[in-house]
Amino acid sequence: MMDRELKNLEFQSRIDRDEKIEAKDWMPEEYRKTLIRQIGQHAHSEIVGMLPEGNWITRAPSLRRKAILLSKVQDEAGHGLYLYSAAETLGIERDTMIEELHSGKAKYSSIFNYPTISWADMGAIGWLVDGAAIVNQVALCRTSYGPYSRSMVKICKEESFHQRQGFEIMLQLCKGSSEQKAMAQDALNRWWWPSLMMFGPSDKDSPNTAQSMAWRVKRFTNDELRQKFVDMTVPQAEILGITIPDEKLKWNDEKGQYDFGEINWEEFYSVVKGNGPCNKQRIHARKKAHEEGQWVRDAALAHAEKRSKKIA
Amino acid sequence: MKNWPLYEVFIRSKNGLDHKHVGSLHASDPQMAIENARDVYSRRMEGVSIWVVESIHITASDPKETSAFFEPAEDKVYRHPTFYNLPDELEHM
Numbered sequence A: 001m002m003d004r005e006l007k008n009l010e011f012q013s014r015i016d017r018d019e020k021i022e023a024k025d026w027m028p029e030e031y032r033k034t035l036i037r038q039i040g041q042h043a044h045s046e047i048v049g050m051l052p053e054g055n056w057i058t059r060a061p062s063l064r065r066k067a068i069l070l071s072k073v074q075d076e077a078g079h080g081l082y083l084y085s086a087a088e089t090l091g092i093e094r095d096t097m098i099e100e101l102h103s104g105k106a107k108y109s110s111i112f113n114y115p116t117i118s119w120a121d122m123g124a125i126g127w128l129v130d131g132a133a134i135v136n137q138v139a140l141c142r143t144s145y146g147p148y149s150r151s152m153v154k155i156c157k158e159e160s161f162h163q164r165q166g167f168e169i170m171l172q173l174c175k176g177s178s179e180q181k182a183m184a185q186d187a188l189n190r191w192w193w194p195s196l197m198m199f200g201p202s203d204k205d206s207p208n209t210a211q212s213m214a215w216r217v218k219r220f221t222n223d224e225l226r227q228k229f230v231d232m233t234v235p236q237a238e239i240l241g242i243t244i245p246d247e248k249l250k251w252n253d254e255k256g257q258y259d260f261g262e263i264n265w266e267e268f269y270s271v272v273k274g275n276g277p278c279n280k281q282r283i284h285a286r287k288k289a290h291e292e293g294q295w296v297r298d299a300a301l302a303h304a305e306k307r308s309k310k311i312a
Numbered sequence B: 001m002k003n004w005p006l007y008e009v010f011i012r013s014k015n016g017l018d019h020k021h022v023g024s025l026h027a028s029d030p031q032m033a034i035e036n037a038r039d040v041y042s043r044r045m046e047g048v049s050i051w052v053v054e055s056i057h058i059t060a061s062d063p064k065e066t067s068a069f070f071e072p073a074e075d076k077v078y079r080h081p082t083f084y085n086l087p088d089e090l091e092h093m
């Protein structure tokens, strides 16, 4: 008992000195669990996040756009891999994580449960969804767990083109015909609020935040990151000449930041619980891909076995 | 020595950074490899953590195939942020 308390104290003082915790270091069981959950969710989000955009690869309006979108979706697969590997350093197996995603035990970002119904959605996703992800991920580059922090650094480098290609799509639509501009506005209308929800529940409803901040797993609270995103994004919408769908959005001179309206938390919790427009579809698609890929995994193993016999 | 396997040595120079390959050495077992790596490769506090792995366990890309092997990434300039021409007044992107 004493020993445990001492270890905890020592661990916390390492954190307070801003030291990184590495895979083989001693860590409290709760710290390990928190990270496995958070990194796992993050990995699942990258993987499920390929689906809404994958929907438009074959229908991209030009070869240039198609190559870019394909490349972006490929990057997201890579991000999923970096993150699964980071989680595996904590002692959880990849298969377990994938089972938990498929059974609904593990969550992923609720944003990916919304449908992508027009080409402009590819613009809005790159601009807003990747934009929000970047705000979150830049902050996580300084997270206390070394393998997680290093994957974030790598991911952030790769993300920057994601947001720019999205903004470029929006810009082109906004400079186009009135129908095209209306498409861009419609996409903004549908993606704005779900993007704000990406930062999670508000601080007052987020009981785990305090511990995560003390462990420096998180470096900023959900509301702080959300505010940062709003402040960055409003001027970008002005460049596009489209309107953010929030009547309460207003610059607050005193605070030096934007005030904005209340998120529809009922919608947020309902989508998290599985009742969003595409939750079932997304999990179904993941399971189907996994099951239909079984023969490929079997064949790879059989091939490896054959080859090792040949060498021996 | 003849029957001692070769080990590749990786050192984490500072807390929070990746392990980097620094060289190799022969040793009778992994423990000896770690201790010798400490003595050979970190005499001046070059590291806070050492990994060793038997060289035979490393599979490397074929140097003769380098250009063909890495060719797929060559023509994909759009993977870089500078490929996109965006207005100068755009900030934080």
Ligand SMILES: [Fe+2]
Binding pocket: A046, A075, A076, A079, A155, A159
């Ligand atoms: Fe990503």
Ligand SMILES: [Fe+2]
Binding pocket: A076, A130, A133, A159, A162
């Ligand atoms: Fe991305």
